[in-house]
Amino acid sequence: MAVRAPRPPAAPGRTDTPGSVRAWVIVGMLVVLMGLNYADKLAFGLAANPIIDEFDLTATQFGLANSVFYIPFFIATLGVGFLADRTSTTWLLGGIAVLWGLSQFSMVAAAGLGMIIFARLLLGASEGPTYGLVNHASFTWLKESDRSLASSLLSAGGSLGVMVGAPVLTWLIVDHGWRMAFIVSGAASILWCAVWLFIGREGPLSDRRRRAGKRGGDSAGAGAERGPDAGRGAAPASAAEPGPDPGFWRIVTTPTFIAVSLAAFAGNWSISVKLAFMPLYVQNVLGLTEHETSLYIVVGQLFTMLCVYVALAFVIKTMMARGHSGRVARGVLGGACVLFAGACMIAFVLLPGLPLKLAVSILAALVLISFPVGSTVIGQITPTRRRAGVLGTYAALYGLAGVIGPFVTGLFADAGATEAAGLDNGLLFWGALTLVCGAVAIAFTRPERDAERLAARAAAESADR
Known part of the structure; x- marks a missing residue:
């Protein structure tokens, strides 16, 4: 038998x-x-x-x-x-x-x-x-x-x-x-x-x-991370591929990780301060009613969902599919959106006319593209076995803005000669902070370069051992 x-x-x-x-x-x-x-x-x-x-x-x-x-x-x-x-x-x-x-x-x-x-x-x-x-x-x-x-x-x-x-x-x-x-x-x-x-x-x-x-002897998944898109906007032979582990601290101290964390910090500052102070500002300073404030929030959320999280994401996906690097499609474009959002918040305070003010404040939601951009960039530079921990660290770092942002804005509001003047100063600070974070994101988000460096260092250390 x-x-x-x-x-x-x-x-x-x-x-x-x-x-x-x-x-x-x-x-x-x-x-x-x-x-x-x-x-x-x-x-x-x-x-x-x-x-x-x-x-x-x-x-x-x-x-x-x-x-x-x-x-x-x-x-x-x-x-x-x-x-x-x-x-x-x-x-x-x-x-x-x-x-x-x-x-x-x-x-x-x-x-x-x-x-x-x-x-x-x-x-x-x-x-x-x-x-x-x-x-x-x-x-x-x-x-x-x-x-x-x-x-x-x-x-x-x-x-x-x-x-x-x-x-x-x-x-x-x-x-x-x-x-x-x-x-x-x-x-x-x-x-x-x-x-x-x-x-x-x-x-x-x-x-x-x-x-x-x-x-189990199945090699099908071993190279799956690369897939058919290898070499098209993804980092070849990068730290995100199977191989020697570059280590957690090496990853979170790369210029790319720091840059996308700062951009997301600006994004979370925007969320926390808007939730805490924007209804107060548009009602007490700009004179909107509660119904008008509710409509303003809904319009802002629609813009955020459709234009920031969907349309802009398709633009980035298309750029990556056409061979643009993560540096360009995610770092430069994403950082430019953060930079533009900072300018919008400054314009919100300085521009005359209620419709124009509300319009530019809604456009400032472009800063929120920093969240998906940061997550995907971290996916480029981080090995799968390290990714959850690195993403958790990223979320914790930008999450600090949720504690700091409303408190600092409140300090500005209390220190102003009037409530309106104090809130204006707080919003101007928000805009200036966002401008700085956007500039850093454009300059230092280089996922392909940092992924290659991480992979090379890990390989060299593995060979020495």
Whole structure:
């Protein structure tokens, strides 16, 4: 009786390959998760007045409840980022979605400030790692040329969450009480987790999948990272390819990493200051009504989603597909957008006429392209096995702007001769900071060069050993 030789492991099917339909379904799920991320955060701000009234909170206590959100945010962003280098992102993403739900349900059960602070701490700890994780998870399913588009869509998910969440949550708060908004947003996060556990899985470009393939004798995944786009806008033989490990500190001290982190810092400064002070400014200084302010926010989100995260992402994807380097398509174009946004914020303060002011402030949202550009550039220079930790570090660094930006702007507002003059100074500082960060991004974002240097140093050190 002949002994049957064992079958070689099956090659990945067409539905389990980089850029397949399944890959974009995964990206779609992650876009929904980003939308829920912003909707969960939005609920607390929209319910501010009824929460303050019910628990008899002072403005300082309510401010504390907002601030504590960021204490575990950065710690978790760093820690979970490094954990994702060793653990399946499928389970990590499902776990943080469940924690979001639990934090929202904790708010429903709140009987005082202590429980509110607990819920905010839990939400901050679980939401902190999200942006880095969703980018890392999507990159394991996509070719280099598709990653800018995916990262932009993920960023657009936040805008979509605000656009959909604001009217829905407001309706729930007004007609059914503020607790119902937290029940619905928490349940949505739990439901997403249930669907994700059926759909989500590690992508074919995951380092874990690659190692498993090598153990099983499957070489199909070993070179998958390069794919058909190798040599077309991607860094050949770069640090992002399998090979010697350049090391975490080498990666995060490259000029490219520092430059894209600064650009994203300017982007997050924009988000945090707009959320905290722009409604106040347009109403108290420019004279807009609450309805007009709401319309202004919706128009701004539409511009951000359609023009920044979608249209501009297609431009970058097309440039990469036509052979432009990451230096040009991502570094120069992305940095120019940040630079232009800084000029727009300065113009917002200095230009006469309400329509012109509002128009240039909406154009300033171009700074937000720094998030998907930074994520994809980091994907170019970082090995897959290091990418989650590096993306987590990137998110933690730019996240600091969320703590610093509103505080500094408040200092300017208090120091001004009038509220309007103080806020003007704060916005001018915001514009000047963004100009500097944009210039740094243009000058120092060179992913191909830094990837080659990292790979060369790692190879040399490996040969010496």
